[in-house]
Amino acid sequence: MAPQRPRPLSPHITIYRWPVTMATSITHRATGIALSAGTVVLAWWLIAVSNGPEALQDFMALAASPVGLAVLFGFTWSLAFHLLNGIRHLAWDLGYGFSKPVAHKSGVLVFAASLVLAAGIFALALSGHAGYLQ
Amino acid sequence: MKQETPLHRVQGLGAAHSGTGHFWHQRMTAVALVLLGGWFAVVMLGLVGASEASLVGFLARPWNAILMAAFVIVLLYHMMLGLQVVIDDYAHAPGAKIFLMLLMRAFAIAIGAASLFALIHIAAL
Numbered sequence: 001m002a003p004q005r006p007r008p009l010s011p012h013i014t015i016y017r018w019p020v021t022m023a024t025s026i027t028h029r030a031t032g033i034a035l036s037a038g039t040v041v042l043a044w045w046l047i048a049v050s051n052g053p054e055a056l057q058d059f060m061a062l063a064a065s066p067v068g069l070a071v072l073f074g075f076t077w078s079l080a081f082h083l084l085n086g087i088r089h090l091a092w093d094l095g096y097g098f099s100k101p102v103a104h105k106s107g108v109l110v111f112a113a114s115l116v117l118a119a120g121i122f123a124l125a126l127s128g129h130a131g132y133l134q
Numbered sequence: 135m136k137q138e139t140p141l142h143r144v145q146g147l148g149a150a151h152s153g154t155g156h157f158w159h160q161r162m163t164a165v166a167l168v169l170l171g172g173w174f175a176v177v178m179l180g181l182v183g184a185s186e187a188s189l190v191g192f193l194a195r196p197w198n199a200i201l202m203a204a205f206v207i208v209l210l211y212h213m214m215l216g217l218q219v220v221i222d223d224y225a226h227a228p229g230a231k232i233f234l235m236l237l238m239r240a241f242a243i244a245i246g247a248a249s250l251f252a253l254i255h256i257a258a259l
Contacts (some may be wrong), residue, residue, distance in 0.1 A: 046249050
């Protein structure tokens with residue numbers, strides 16, 4: 001039997017110019033996976049609090065290091081993006097905002113708002129304007 | 135001649151092995167997490183720079199402990215539903231899929247058990 005030519009494949013993500021809606025969809029999944037890893041840090045923090053001042057000090061030293069702050073900023077932005085884009089998804093599920101121009105605009109808005117929110121949270125935390133619950 | 139539709143020929147719940155439960159639970163946990171996640175963000179920002187004593191004091195208060203436990207449980211359930219879809223999409227061999235699914239659920243249960251134990255431990259301090 002003659003060797004078969006490879007069957008033609010339908011175009012995949014590598015061939016398209018990235019529309020905003022595609023970028024938000026992929027980023028939603030990526031931030032979801034990142035936040036799954038973030039649950040380890042949440043559990044770690046709760047365990048450190050329960051294990052006394054020294055355990056918490058060790059945790060805080062790591063969290064306040066440059067790498068720790070970068071990781072925390074990553075989780076903060078991921079949560080902001082996943083939360084805002086999740087609300088966008090819930091609106092779609094209810095039948096709102098699904099037309100192409102609106103979905104495009106809400107996608108741009110979610111990217112911008114998530115960055116502003118994460119930067120705002122970090123600005124408040126680092127400038128000493130947070131910590132109102134202690 | 136058989137008078138049955140293709141839909142009827144699908145046994146039980148069909149190839150997906152489940153109905154719309156996954157879709158619905160993902161949406162309901164998402165709605166719950168908009169509220170619990172908002173609470174979590176406000177609390178974490180409010181606890182920036184807090185001492186160990188004030189963290190324990192805050193987390194040991196009943197409503198705070200209950201909301202934090204609810205946040206952890208709903209978050210991990212939402213995470214399991216989401217990661218299940220990721221595994222469904224990328225793991226095609228049945229063996230690898232079942233292995234990753236079990237590993238993912240064991241991870242969620244371990245994180246949940248550790249977090250809830252820590253919260254109970256804090257409340258008892």
